[in-house]
Amino acid sequence: MSRPDRLKAIAKAGRAFYEEAVAGLEAAEYQRMVARISGLGIAEVRSAASKIAAFANEAWDRAQFARPSAVIGDRVDAEPGKGVGLWVRRGDIFxxxxxxxxxxxHGGWLEALALGYRVAVRPSRREPLTPWRLVNALYEAGFARDQLAFLPTDYAAADEMIHGSDLAMVYGGADVIAKYGGAKLFPQGPGRSKMLIAGRHDWRDYINLVVDSASRGGGTGCTNVTTVLVEGSKDDATAFAKAVGEKLRAIPSLSPEDENALLPVQPSEDARRIEEYLLQTAEGTLPVLGGSGVADEIGDGSCVMRPAVHVLDSAGDVQSKGIELAFPCLWFAPWSPSDGINPLRNTLNLVLIGVKDALVDEALDDASVRNVYRGAVPSFFAAPHMPHDGYLADFLMKPKGFVSAPDYVVA
Structure with missing residues (x-):
């Protein structure tokens, strides 16, 4: 497909994905089914579908944010006889x-399709319906099956798919990333996003900011805040944690089909396993919320995952204890300037409030901190031109030298 045809087809598929019947499945029924399958509240599922449609409409433009300013995107734009950098794909299959x-x-990989890659999607067993619907919408919009493949497979076949691709994007923890590690891999691991409130700032002014950062989208995302550090003593951190805990405690336990559902739902067996892991990890910490468990049975074989809040003894415990789970799970700790950058490392989005310029610069220079937000910004803040965990297109594309001159020298 030509680029204009690709972009029109992707945008058309995005609209159909959000509003129309795809492969015989109406949009409202798709949303209801995903809420039930994934445990996300149906309002959040509907919001996600809207975001995917927006990604589809903006796929090419979003990719261009990664293009170096001195590099052109199409050889027809090169001036005759002038050497240029041309933006080309690093491979053919993603x-x-x-x-x-x-x-x-699933909105993110539409950039690869817009850039001309053939794309193979191995869905999660937890929720395969969204990529199934999106791929079918793209087929109905004009993409051929040799351009796009939906591959629901076991892990052995997934390994073959990854190894057979020119480039690949893999979601998972450190063990999964290590399994597929290499230059051809764009890893998407846990976020472990953090927030520091320092200086003379009163933590009481940031209770709602922390609650929103922890609970938006059910707390399932890598950009939801996991660790909150407050300059002061453990008593200060505990008081802050209790205030946030009271707000989180008020969130009701509802089935995912309820329009007001916020907290995610898991099958009871899975919920109890996650609960046990949390309780084991939290041993030796001060429980503020969820200390006796977080799995709340709702009578249909599933559990709402209730928020958890724990206080650590020191900032030094953050890296070992501050685990990320797919529901609002917060770890509070005291921090002092002598602790420096160490407790803040290994984070996707780092929110810094009331800090000096030197710490901001140190965070920007630290390779393990992927994004730095200075000021009272929610940890999930995003904008189209901002990288999430780097630009995907920066991984997919590379500059190649190009010059176009006449074939013959005219006397």
């Missing part, structure tokens, strides 16, 4: 080993 924590993640 494989995606997808996650199932949130439907909106």
């Amino acid at each position: 494989g995606i080993h997808a996650a199932g924590n949130h439907p909106a993640i």
Whole structure:
């Protein structure tokens, strides 16, 4: 397909995905089914579908944010006889080993399709319906089956798909990333996003900011805040944690089909396993919320995952204890300037409030901190031109030298 045809087809598929019947399945029924399958509240599923449609409409433009300013995107734009950098693909086939924590993640790989890649999607067993619907919408919009493949497989076949792709994007923890590690891999691991409130700022002014950062989207995303550090003593951190805990405690336990559902739902067996892991990890910490468990049975074989809040003894415990789970799960700790950058490392989005310029610069220079937000910004803040965990297109594309001159020298 030519680029204009690709972009028109992707945009058309995005509209159909959000509003129309795809492969015989109406949009409202798709949303209801995903809420039931994934445990996300149906309002959040509907919002995610809207985001995927927006991604489809903006796929090419979003990719261009990664293009170096001195590099052109099409050889027809090169001036005759002038050497240029031309933006070209690093391969032909892009494989995606997808996650199932949130439907909106499937908007990202549309950039690869817009850039001309053939795309193979291995869906998560947890929620395969979203990529199935999106791929079928793209087929109905004009993409051929040799341009786009939906591959619901076991892990052995997924391994073959990853190894057979020129480039691949893999979601998962450190063990999954290590399994597929290499230059051809664009890893998407846990976010472990953090927030520091320092200086003379009163933590009471930021209770709602923390609650929103922890609970938006059910707390299932890598951009939801996991760790909150407050300059002061453990008593200060505990008081802050209790205030946030009271707000989170008020969120009701509802089935995912309820329009007001916020907290995610898991099958009871899975919920109890996650609960046990949390309780084991939290041993030795001060429980503020969820200390006796977080799995709340709702009578249909599933559990709402209730928020958890724990206080650590020191900032030094953050890296070992501050685990990320797919529901609002917060770890509070005291921090002092002598602790420096160490407790803030290994984070996707780092929110810094009331800090000096030196710490901001240190965070920007630290390779393990992927994004830095200075000021009272929610940890999930995003904008189209901002990288999420780097630009995907920066991984997919590379500059190549190009010059076009006459074939003959005219006397």
